[in-house]
Amino acid sequence: MPAQLAIHGGQPSAFRISPTAMAMVVAAHVGVALLLTVSRTLPITPPRPPLMVEVITAKAPTPPAPKAPDITPPKPKPVAKQERVTRAQDVPVLAAKPMAQEPVANEAKTLPPAPLPPIQTPPAPAQAAPAAHAVPVPAATPLPPKFDADYLDNPKPVYPPISRREREQGKVLLRVHVEASGAAGKVELGTSSGYERLDKAALAAVSRWRFVPARQGSEAVAAWVTVPIIFSLKD
Structure with a gap:
């Protein structure tokens, strides 16, 4: 309830506050004091950074591009030319008689080459017979002495x-x-x-x-x- 200011004879009278207003002011001060006290005792927790979630989507393999159809037109087959076959006229051929060769008077007669004389090779020197290795004759075994004759x-x-x-x-x-x-x-x-x-x-x-x-x-x-x-x- 607001305080009322009474003015008597053009001069303000003594300032009066109602008990209800006073109680509200005191309660407001007490509340502010409590808030300050609590804010000092409670630890201030810093705000957590926001959690970033990145969604990775797997890319589907791109299908190979389809081959373009071969639209090359086929080559035209060569047209065989029709050749005119002309048959040769059957012409009779006369058999020619073989002419006998006349002997040439001045023809040189080839004679076989004369045989070469045989080459005489000197006889190989007779090899000396290897000398027989002398076999050492073993010494005769000595006969022991006898005492029972x-x-x-x-x-x-x-x-x-x-x-x-x-x-x-x-x-x-x-x-x-x-x-x-x-x-x-x-x-x-x-x-x-x-x-x-x-x-x-x-x-x-x-x-x-x-x-x-x-x-x-x-x-x-x-x-x-x-x-x-x-x-x-x-x-």
């Missing part, structure tokens, strides 16, 4: 009496170097019988033996030979 009369080793009483027996192998003369040059003990007395008895006997010397062809040579000596109580 009957005519040698080599005595048997003496069996030691003590060895008999002790029941000692065994086999002795001796290596003998036989000279070209047939004598025992060197006697060595190859394999022992296990008893010294038997070994010594064998060495003493064989060192006095005679041998048939080894031979290479017709020549006597020195060589080694193994002589076994057996001591047995059954003998």
Whole structure:
């Protein structure tokens, strides 16, 4: 309700505001204050940019352009010219008689060429027969010495009496170097019988033996030979 201004005697009287107007003014101020307060406390959200949507439409493949029809007119076929066939008149042909050729008096007679004399080639030199390769004749295998020939009369080793009483027996192998003369040059003990007395008895006997010397062809040579000596109580 608007305020009323009372004028008395040409001068304005005291300014009066009605309570209703005052309440409305106060309410308006309070509302403005609340709006300012809320606007300060609430965050200001910036406006979002508008979403752009682009619709891509697939283009349909353009069909190939149809070929233009061939409108070239066909070439006219050449018209065969009618040729007039004229038959030759049958003219009788007289057969001509062959004329005999007269022999030419001055015709040169061709004679065959005379044969050339044969070319004599010198005989090839006789090749010398290849010399036969000399085959080396292998040397004759030497024959080993012999000690068991009957005519040698080599005595048997003496069996030691003590060895008999002790029941000692065994086999002795001796290596003998036989000279070209047939004598025992060197006697060595190859394999022992296990008893010294038997070994010594064998060495003493064989060192006095005679041998048939080894031979290479017709020549006597020195060589080694193994002589076994057996001591047995059954003998």
